[in-house]
Every structure is written in structure tokens, then in C-alpha cells.
Amino acid sequence: MNPTQPAPPRPTADTVLAEVTGMLREVLAEYGDDDAVIGMSTTFTRDLELESIDLVTLAGLLEERYGGRVNLAEFLAGMEFDEIIELTVGRLVEYVVRSLRTGRAG
Template sequence: MNPIQPVPAQPTTDIVLAEITGMLRTLLAEYGEDDVEIGMSTTFNRDLELESIDLVTLAGLLEERYGRRVNLAEFLAGMEFDEIIELTVGRLVEHVVRSLRTAEAG
């Protein structure tokens, strides 16, 4: 991801999904798993088999790309354990879009 690249004025689900997919592919490449399909219904635990340390890395990538407007730790802190286990890429995408739009609205 290129942190210098500006965030679109109107972040859309498609744009954010593409950016998060790129971040996840970066993470998965470290495990040699770069051919996994990633979509809105993909789960972090079951489908991508990411560990908690991977979520920490993802949080860093999100902050690098979007700044402090998107806080993954805060997002996860509001969830029950079962919700975290079943977290989908789509739910994260929706959170990012909502966070960016809220920050934009001031």
C-alpha cells in the first residue's frame, strides 16, 4: 500500500475492498498463501486462517493507509469473542468506509 496516495473523497465499498484485499494478500504472501480468494464474505479466522498477530499487522497496514481515522483495535474491542472469530472482510470494509465518511464529515 502506498501511504502517500490520498484516500478517495467518497470512499466506496469497492475501493476499500480492493485496498484491504491488497493488504491481506501482503500478509498471506508471508505464508505462501497468495492464491486465496478474498471477498466480502471471507472470514479472517476460518477462510484466511489468520492469527491474532496477523490482525496486529493488519491494524498497522490500515493505519499506514488511512491514518488514525480507522482503528482496528477499537473496532474489535466492541465485539464479543464469537464475533471476532466470525469477522468477515465485508464487516471490516463497512467499518473502514463508515470511519472514513465520519472523519470526513468532521
């Protein structure tokens, strides 16, 4: 890194939530439902009614934004089925923040 350039800001839950919300609105726009209320406790299945194909789309958007540092498929692979069904936006945001922080160290 060039010493005259400031270090990139550390990702926060608020900034990542805003970015993930934008991605989810993009996915939901395909159904004409891009005005859904999205917060940390919002569930993907129950509240947003996303299907597995929507998670594939979201995974692509996450990779576009964050590169290989955020791997949704890998994150979901470590969960039980019930955990995936009850997955909240907040849990995803926490994963993204953690991944970005550890990705910077590498």
C-alpha cells in the same frame, strides 16, 4: 481546502475492498498464500486462517493507509469473542467506509 481542487472521492465498499484485499494479500504472502480468494463474505479465521498476530499486522497496514481514522483495535474491542472469530472482510470494509466518511466531516 483550496476551492480549485476537487473534493476527494467518497470511499466506496468496492474501493475499500480492493485496498483491504491488497493488505490481506501482503499479510498472507508471509505464508506463501497470497492467491487466496478474498471477498466480502471471507472470514479472517476460518477462510484465511489468520491469527491474532496477523490482525496486528493488518491493523498497522490499515493505519498506514488511513491514518487514525481507522482503528482496528478499537473496532475489535467492541465485539464479543464469537463475533471476532466470525469476522468477515465485508464487516471490516463497512467499518472502514463508515470511519472514512465520518472522519472527513470532523
